[in-house]
Amino acid sequence: xxxxxxxxxxxxxxxxxxxxxxxxxxxxxxxxxxxxxxxxxxxxxxxxxxxxxxxxxxxxxxxxxxxxxxxxxxxxxxxxxxxxxxxxxxxxxxxxxxxxxxxxxxxxxxxxxxxxxxxxxxxxxxxxxxxxxxxxxxxxxxxxxxxxxxxxxxxxxxxxxxxxxxxxxxxxxxxxxxxxxxxxxxxxxxxxxxxxxxxxxxxxxxxxxxxxxxxxxxxxxxxxxxxxxxxxxxxxxxxxxxxxxxxxxxxxxxxxxxxxxxxxxxxxxxxxxxxxxxxxxxxxxxxxxxxxxx
Amino acid sequence: xxxxxxxxxxxxxxxxxxxxxxxxxxxxxxxxxxxxxxxxxxxxxxxxxxxxxxxxxxxxxxxxxxxxxxxxxxxxxxxxxxxxxxxxxxxxxxxxxxxxxx
Numbered sequence: 001x002x003x004x005x006x007x008x009x010x011x012x013x014x015x016x017x018x019x020x021x022x023x024x025x026x027x028x029x030x031x032x033x034x035x036x037x038x039x040x041x042x043x044x045x046x047x048x049x050x051x052x053x054x055x056x057x058x059x060x061x062x063x064x065x066x067x068x069x070x071x072x073x074x075x076x077x078x079x080x081x082x083x084x085x086x087x088x089x090x091x092x093x094x095x096x097x098x099x100x101x102x103x104x105x106x107x108x109x110x111x112x113x114x115x116x117x118x119x120x121x122x123x124x125x126x127x128x129x130x131x132x133x134x135x136x137x138x139x140x141x142x143x144x145x146x147x148x149x150x151x152x153x154x155x156x157x158x159x160x161x162x163x164x165x166x167x168x169x170x171x172x173x174x175x176x177x178x179x180x181x182x183x184x185x186x187x188x189x190x191x192x193x194x195x196x197x198x199x200x201x202x203x204x205x206x207x208x209x210x211x212x213x214x215x216x217x218x219x220x221x222x223x224x225x226x227x228x229x230x231x232x233x234x235x236x237x238x239x240x241x242x243x244x245x246x247x248x249x250x251x252x253x254x255x256x257x258x259x260x261x262x263x264x265x266x267x268x269x270x271x272x273x274x275x276x277x278x279x280x281x282x283x284x285x286x287x288x289x290x291x292x293x294x
Numbered sequence: 295x296x297x298x299x300x301x302x303x304x305x306x307x308x309x310x311x312x313x314x315x316x317x318x319x320x321x322x323x324x325x326x327x328x329x330x331x332x333x334x335x336x337x338x339x340x341x342x343x344x345x346x347x348x349x350x351x352x353x354x355x356x357x358x359x360x361x362x363x364x365x366x367x368x369x370x371x372x373x374x375x376x377x378x379x380x381x382x383x384x385x386x387x388x389x390x391x392x393x394x395x396x
Contacts, residue, residue, distance in 0.1 A: 275326040
């Protein structure tokens with residue numbers, strides 16, 4: 001999106017937190033300069049000149065930082081007033097809104113996307129993407145999630161007065177065991193779909209007139225530690241996971257510390273992320289056509 | 295009287311019942327790959343994809359943010375939803391970094 005209205009696409013990013021001061025994920029923009037060139041990342045400021053920071057929904061509390069970190073912004077004109085607004089996901093899985101003002105500015109104070117007075121939410125790591133999915137003229141809300149999969153909230157209001165449905169599942173969360181469970185699998189042959197900490201982008205990727213889904217994710221690939229055969233590593237690691245789980249439930253910090261050091265003798269862990277394309281199919285009974293690449 | 299009562303009654307038929315939207319259907323997920331192999335990020339991952347035409351050739355490129363260093367990789371479109379090997383987005387000759395990602 002063109003945040004500053006200079007005719008060049010800009011890159012908008014969230015961040016997990018910031019160094020040196022109270023935890024909060026600033027919103028960063030790399031302004032486009034044309035011809036595929038961009039400027040350095042700079043914090044996005046509100047109309048008060050200060051960096052935009054999500055204010056906790058319920059004021060300061062023990063966990064209010066969850067409203068402020070792990071931000072993921074999306075710019076769209078949510079209320080049809082001609083100004084881009086910022087919808088920002090966070091660690092908690094809720095969605096803050098910084099209303100757009102004229103001149104490419106944004107309100108310093110945020111509000112929240114709500115339904116019946118309660119915040120819209122996904123299971124951690126809110127990741128908003130707004131698009132008119134049902135082609136009724138208003139923007140619907142989509143999100144990845146820390147637990148994987150993707151969710152959506154239909155805009156059942158209007159272009160200028162959004163209102164939201166209950167949360168619906170768009171893509172089911174992965175059923176793959178996580179890397180710290182006793183049934184964890186080695187290698188990556190079993191990674192056949194989006195895993196956890198998903199980030200969503202919706203677009204007609206293949207040009208057939210139907211919106212498709214791109215999901216980025218994060219996952220851990222296990223390999224036997226040096227000197228161990230696969231079968232032995234699998235057996236010993238399964239036992240290690242059980243012991244670690246028991247120590248965690250007992251809150252035995254000494255055992256957890258010891259076990260964590262032993263882990264390196266059993267497995268090598270490599271975490272990474274992929275991007276997955278989920279191509280939408282026509283409704284049942286409709287004829288499928290392939291369009292031109294856009 | 296009877297006419298008035300009939301006109302005041304809404305017949306509940308399938309056409310008038312409020313319906314949940316039909317859930318969309320998708321093909322099985324396919325990992326985006328390039329001639330250099332599947333898209334794989336530096337540790338710890340957390341891929342954040344989007345599509346836009348970076349180089350102005352009329353085709354939307356795949357742009358993927360990652361957690362490590364807040365770096366961004368661009369996979370230029372080669373047409374038909376296919377992409378070339380990725381290169382880091384650079385500013386001033388060095389990979390651009392979004393601060394505070396880690």
